[in-house]
Amino acid sequence: MTARVVSWLDERLGLISIYSLVFDRKVPKVNWWFTLGSASLFLFIMQGVTGVFLSVYYVPDPSKAYDSIQYIMTGVTFGWLIRGIHHWGASLMVIFVFIHMLRTFFMGAYKFPRELTWLTGVILLLATLGMGFTGYLLPWNQRAYWATTVGTAIAGTVPVIGDFILRVLRGGNDLSAVTLARFFSVHIWFLPVVILGLISVHMYLIIRLGISSVPKEEEG
């Protein structure tokens, strides 16, 4: 019965070829350092899942944002847990993505033929930092407000176009409801879409080129 279902599905979806292509392939023997990429992916999925749950109750409006988070923390069943995971997941994700980058660097894994994997990886690192920056404002508390005030002011020091960038970031001269709306939108739509797209390319390249091997000293 199972065999019939599988073969029925395989005729239509090509599952077996996907399986042999993705899972049943030979890869070089590697060490634990090579789990950092999948750990980053796992953290991204955790952030995505908890983020979707948080978006059920979170209201990106200056008069309601703080209270909506208070509600998530005290009123919603396990809301505190979801937010706690999202909060700590952000820090862990930055750490893991960064160490993943260092691993790739020190093992020379960015070299031929994996230049594009590296390129997408660096953009993913930057996008992760962007997620951290935009997400930090959303609780709309003192810490968030002043960190973002200073953070966006830094953009204003760019010669010539600094003021323009500042106003694009803030949606005006000061932090306001517009800033919150922009950061919220970038945090839950723009950056996640960019990250998802780049992860797809990143993973395609990893499967196509195979994971790098641990470099041997004598071979260079």
Added chain:
Amino acid sequence: MNEEQKKTYLEEYKQEKEQGVKFYPDIIYKDLLVSFAIFLLLLGLAIFVGVPAEPPVDPGDSTYIPRPEWYFLFLFQMLKYFPGQIEWVGTVIIPTIAVLALLLLPFYDRSPFRHWKMRKVAAVIMSVVVIGIVGLTILAAVATPPQEETALATTITDKIVLGQDVYSIHCVECHGAEGEGGEIIGVEGLEGVFVKAISSQDEMYTRSDDTFFAIIDYGQPDLGMPPSGLGYGGELLRGEIDAIVTFMRYTWDDRVEIPEEAAQAGAIPALGPDEIPSFEVHVGPIVKRYCVSCHRPGKKNNNYLMRSFQETMETGDNAPNVIPGDLNSNNILMLHRQEIEAGGPMPPTRALKPELIEIFERWVLGGAPETAEEAAALSPTAVPTAPEATETSVSP
């Protein structure tokens, strides 16, 4: 890498792959194990550490020390080394170079070597960068002072002085300049309400600072006291409320001794025997403490505002309320608690101390000068060495 090297690499890689393992289950197993460990770590952090509580946004509170998320601290710290004109080197040049160097790494590092021992320069550069980032992060974490202690005015004296100012403007109209309370006169919606003293021993001995804070912040709407905290629709920042509480405690609680400095800063400046008072030095502080609470916009005051010299002299439905040289000016008559066309006794609930009224009178008689220089020029003993006169002055 040239074509030859590429070919060698691909062949070696193929060999390693053949001697290697299956992605499933070997690699997947390790990946899942690490992910599961991370999941447990996340649960632990969320359950046992949680998310620190923070007060809501207070845009007016510019004394709040901005603290970026920890992974941006190194950038924040780095900027400190590029002050003023060269700030953009830290904000633009260095980050741009760093990002480009990272992005384009495979395109300029074209050596075929992969082991770090064969790429010592690269390894050293990256190590230095990482040590730098960690070092700057630690420096920033150490350099950032704790939030609570520096929430607003840094010293007790600053807090008391600030608290007195804020109290004068926001509280005096109902609670009186000395917290004595009494019948409210001239406050919209609360006319005739009787307010108990808030500076009494009863009050001071039985209310904690937290209680005072909560009362000011949230108000006591059922008793008629509106909220003052920004978060509840009032006008005050949390730091200002905190300052009021400090002012109340140090001024009215007889168990607490007010610092000498604060007592002096809060006192109305002394006046020499022949000295003509000025608005700037003498009358202004009195007005600020006893009058502005009602004589500011949005209050019932016949449009007479007293926030500045200009307003004191010129505004009001019965302007001018101060006529230089004329002791029959509205203000003086009302300070002497006379009922005149312009209105009743002022301040409505309690007479100003005689010595303060005297300062007011001498100021009006002397020509109601604004600045100390103008007052010195008007003085009958007008001599450029005016400071001597103030040094031998008597306390009011």
